[in-house]
Amino acid sequence: MFRRYFKFWREALDFHSGAYRLDFFWIHVVNDLILAIIGFVTLTVSNSFWLVLKVDAAVLIVLFIPSLSLFIRRLRDTGFSINQVMFVLLSPSLLWIAIEVSIELRSAILVLLVLLIYFGWLVFLVSRRSAYWTPLLSRIEKIYYGIGFAIMVSLSIGLQLAAGSVFRQDVKKALVHAVFKQQKVEKNTVRTTESDASSSAELSSSTERIPSSSS
Numbered sequence: 001m002f003r004r005y006f007k008f009w010r011e012a013l014d015f016h017s018g019a020y021r022l023d024f025f026w027i028h029v030v031n032d033l034i035l036a037i038i039g040f041v042t043l044t045v046s047n048s049f050w051l052v053l054k055v056d057a058a059v060l061i062v063l064f065i066p067s068l069s070l071f072i073r074r075l076r077d078t079g080f081s082i083n084q085v086m087f088v089l090l091s092p093s094l095l096w097i098a099i100e101v102s103i104e105l106r107s108a109i110l111v112l113l114v115l116l117i118y119f120g121w122l123v124f125l126v127s128r129r130s131a132y133w134t135p136l137l138s139r140i141e142k143i144y145y146g147i148g149f150a151i152m153v154s155l156s157i158g159l160q161l162a163a164g165s166v167f168r169q170d171v172k173k174a175l176v177h178a179v180f181k182q183q184k185v186e187k188n189t190v191r192t193t194e195s196d197a198s199s200s201a202e203l204s205s206s207t208e209r210i211p212s213s214s215s
Contacts, residue, residue: 004022004023004026004027005026005027005030007023008023008027008066008070009066011066011069011070011073012065012066012069013065013069014069014073015069015072015073016073016076017073017076018073018074018076018077018130018132019070019073019074019076019077020077020130020135021074021126021127021128021129021130022135022137022145023070023074024070024071024074024126025149026145026148026149027067027070028067029149029152029153029156030152031063031067032152032153032156033152033155033156033159034059035056035059035060036155036156036159036160036163037159038055038056038059039052039055039056039159039160039163040159040160040162040163042055043163043166044166047166052163071126072085072089074126075088075125075126077130077131077132078125078126078128078129078130078131079131079132088122088125091118095114095115095118098114098118099111099114099115102114
């Protein structure tokens with residue numbers, strides 16, 4: 001299991017060979033778990049959601065090139081030519097055009113449908129069997145990998161839910177503080193208005209007294 005992940009880093013700059021389905025999905029599950037752990041620990045220690053975003057962004061930048069090479073190797077393993085791989089890599093521009101058209105038509109359902117079709121197409125591409133040779137796993141290896149997938153996906157989801165709970169509590173506290181601050185400002189504004197009104201009333205009453213006293 002760990003051998004496959006170490007291979008992911010050893011072949012970080014390999015854009016020519018192939019990658020099996022098991023390698024592809026295993027690496028992504030491990031990386032998702034690593035991101036979830038880093039995000040949860042950062043949020044627990046710093047209690048800052050913005051710091052979590054910055055740390056996760058830094059990790060994603062580090063993972064970008066190795067993940068891109070893994071994606072290209074997976075497509076190459078399914079039998080794609082260089083031109084077909086380039087078309088897939090440039091397909092986000094077509095997705096953007098389709099979304100822009102959907103937005104112009106003011107159809108949220110169409111936008112959702114376009115996204116579902118696009119990402120479903122990508123999942124289908126990386127899920128295809130190897131065009132050359134696929135290693136056969138024994139029953140024990142299949143059980144091990146199945147248990148490993150289940151554990152890591154469960155841990156990743158659990159950590160993300162826990163981090164989301166902490167984030168919701170922080171947002172709730174921030175909203176309560178903002179509402180309290182706004183109410184305090186409104187009270188001060190009302191007091192200032194009442195004070196100005198009373199001062200104006202006193203000034204007008206004193207002004208009315210001046211002619212009567214002179215007469």
